[in-house]
Amino acid sequence: MKIAIQDTYPDDVAHCYGCGRLNPEGHQIKTFLEGERTVTRFTPKPFHTAVPGFTYGGLIASLIDCHATGSAAIFKLLSEGKTVGSVPAPRFVTAHLEVDYLKPTPLAPLVLFGRALEVKERKVVVATELYAEEALTAKGHAVLVLMPETMRKG
Amino acid sequence: MKIAIQDTYPDDVAHCYGCGRLNPEGHQIKTFLEGERTVTRFTPKPFHTAVPGFTYGGLIASLIDCHATGSAAIFKLLSEGKTVGSVPAPRFVTAHLEVDYLKPTPLAPLVLFGRALEVKERKVVVATELYAEEALTAKGHAVLVLMPETMRKG
Numbered sequence: 001m002k003i004a005i006q007d008t009y010p011d012d013v014a015h016c017y018g019c020g021r022l023n024p025e026g027h028q029i030k031t032f033l034e035g036e037r038t039v040t041r042f043t044p045k046p047f048h049t050a051v052p053g054f055t056y057g058g059l060i061a062s063l064i065d066c067h068a069t070g071s072a073a074i075f076k077l078l079s080e081g082k083t084v085g086s087v088p089a090p091r092f093v094t095a096h097l098e099v100d101y102l103k104p105t106p107l108a109p110l111v112l113f114g115r116a117l118e119v120k121e122r123k124v125v126v127a128t129e130l131y132a133e134e135a136l137t138a139k140g141h142a143v144l145v146l147m148p149e150t151m152r153k154g
Numbered sequence: 155m156k157i158a159i160q161d162t163y164p165d166d167v168a169h170c171y172g173c174g175r176l177n178p179e180g181h182q183i184k185t186f187l188e189g190e191r192t193v194t195r196f197t198p199k200p201f202h203t204a205v206p207g208f209t210y211g212g213l214i215a216s217l218i219d220c221h222a223t224g225s226a227a228i229f230k231l232l233s234e235g236k237t238v239g240s241v242p243a244p245r246f247v248t249a250h251l252e253v254d255y256l257k258p259t260p261l262a263p264l265v266l267f268g269r270a271l272e273v274k275e276r277k278v279v280v281a282t283e284l285y286a287e288e289a290l291t292a293k294g295h296a297v298l299v300l301m302p303e304t305m306r307k308g
Binding site for chain 2: 012013015016017018020023024025026045047048049050051052053054056057058059061062063065066093094095096097098099100101104147148150151152
């Protein structure tokens with residue numbers, strides 16, 4: 001069975017509102033490796049609207065953000081010859097995020113695909129495509145860096 | 155008394171999760187003109203964490219997004235010689251959003267300042283600075299365009 005990268009984050013850094021398994025109020029998104037790309041699926045709540053019928057752009061940015069940090073961890077593991085679940089995941093944070101809203105995103109189940117543009121020792125660059133009802137509606141470009149120790153209080 | 159731009163959005167486009175006054179589940183952020191800049195204040199909830207003690211990056215992107223769309227409406231009104239509250243606000247949506255996370259943002263009251271980089275007939279560009287505990291922790295750059303009629307179902 002596939003393991004979500006977020007389920008392998010160390011406990012002290014698993015409280016993210018977007019993807020932390022230890023944040024009961026949050027979105028708890030899950031990102032998986034499927035073939036050579038990463039995949040996150042998420043269904044917005046009825047109130048996650050921009051205007052009625054369409055998904056809120058801030059949620060789209062949030063999903064791309066957490067999908068990209070999870071993807072960075074996956075691609076980093078792969079670059080080291082490791083598999084998801086074999087070790088605690090490296091925890092990345094976002095240094096730079098860009099979102100292109102190509103067209104309005106219907107309020108419908110969403111799927112995000114990620115690929116690595118660059119994998120270095122402490123930095124990963126991830127490109128994301130977000131689809132709704134089989135249409136590409138947003139693109140993301142994120143620069144992720146390993147979380148600074150000053151953020152870890154555990 | 156100052157009027158928030160979001161309180162002057164037409165009813166059919168006032169359901170945004172970030173800033174819609176008609177979305178009881180949402181953040182309901184309010185953006186004001188103060189001098190020549192726009193200002194939004196928001197206090198994250200205890201569960202809006204990235205890791206314990208720090209604000210979730212997706213929330214920061216969301217706040218910058220809604221602050222920028224509200225700011226675009228304000229700057230557009232000003233460019234036409236109008237004041238906030240004198241007419242229904244023009245409704246902008248985000249075409250492109252960039253966020254630079256300069257340093258970890260503490261989980262504390264946040265204030266965002268906006269200024270117009272460009273104001274055209276259907277497009278406004280807004281630069282945002284986000285402060286927490288008097289430190290500049292994130293910067294935003296957003297390109298906003300007038301909402302397409304296809305998004306308005308009212």
